[in-house]
Amino acid sequence: MADRDVDGYPVGDVLPVEGFETVPEGTNLLVAGPAMTGKRSVVLDLLAAGRGRGDRTLIITTDASANRIRDQFEAVGGRVSPSYLQTIDASGSGGSAGGEGVQLVSSPSDLTGIGIAFTKAVDRMDDADRVRLGFLSLSTLLQYVDRERAFAFFHVLTRRASAAGYFGAFAIDPSTHEEQLVNVMTSVFDGMVELRESASGVREVRVRGLSGVASAWHEFPL
Template sequence: MSDSLLQRVPEDASTVLVQSPAIEGVTPVCTGLSGWSERVLLVGYAGSNVEALRTRLAEGDADPPPVRELDVGTDVEPGDLTGLGIAIAESLGPDTAVCFDSLTAMLQYADRERSFQFLHALGERCAAAGATAHYHLDPEAADETTLSALSTLVDAVIDTEAGTVSVRPELTEKD
C-alpha cells in the first residue's frame, strides 16, 4: 500500500503530513519519502521510531543517505520549540529530508498554536534551504481542529489507514 501512496505524492511536495496510528509501522512510507534525498535528519521524541527508520533506510540501499539524529529530550528539551527549530535549521541543506517523529509527541509539550507557528516556520526554513520535511501524526490522538489546521501547512497529506493522499491544489494544477 505504501508504494502506491508514495506514487501519488508529487515530487515537488516539500512538506508532507503522514497520518498513521502510532502503533502501525509507517517506516515504508517514511523510508520512501526520505529515500528521495541525499541526507536525512531524523527528529525523534522519546519512544519514536528513529532507530527503526535508520535501520530501514540502510537496508534497501547499497549506498544509503547519511543520517543525522536529533533526539528531543536529550539534545533539546521537549517543550523548547525555539531550541528545536535552531537545532533543525543547523542541519538543513539542499536535498536534506527531515523526518519528524512525531507531531503527536510534540503536541503533548506545546499547544496547537505554538506547534502551528513552529511547523509554519520550519516549512519555510526547509523551503529556503532546498530541504523537504515530513511529519508523523497519530490522527487518533488529535482532534479534528488540530488535524485540519496542521493540514493547511503541508503540500500533501498521506492517510495510511484510509489509503489516501490529499495534495494542495496548487501542486495538482501544475500537472
C-alpha cells in the first residue's frame, strides 16, 4: 500500500486502543493525565509516529527548554533536523539559544509572541503540508495566563492548525486544575486522550470524541 495515499495521521502503535489507528487531518487532541502517567511521552510518541511519512513536527514548550525537548523527541525516534522539527521555546528557562530550529519567546504569558513564533516556525519548514503540532503544556501556560485569555488563545491556535490540516496534541495535567476548568478547555478540542492510574496501580488509557473509537478504558502499563 502506498503510504502517501493514506489520509490522516497514522498513530497505530502509540496507544493500545482499538480503532485509534489514524487521526483525521485537522484534529486537535487534549492529552490529559496527572503527574507520572506519562502524558508528555504520549504526546511525543504521537508526534514521532509521523517519521515514516516525513511529517513535520512543531512543538511549543512552556515548561522545558527546546534542547531538552529535542533530546526527548530524538529518544523516542523523532526526526530532529530543523527542516523536520521546529520548537518554540516559551519556557523562559534560558536553557536554549535561538537557532535554525528554535524560536525563543520570553515567557509563557507572551501569547502574541508565541503566535508570531508559530508563523515563523511554519515558514522555516521546507514543507508544511503535513504537520504534527505538540503543546507542552496547557497546565504551565495556565499558571501565567488567566483562563479566558488562555481559552481564547487555544481557540485561535487550534482553529488555525485545523484549517491547515495539522494534527495537534496538547498536554494538560487535570489534577492541577479544577474539574470545571478542564471541562471548559475540552470544548476547544476535537477529542481527548485520558490517562489514569487504576486502583490496582496499573496505568490505563481511553480515547474520547473520535468517531470509530470506543471510549472504554484499556490497560496501558508503564
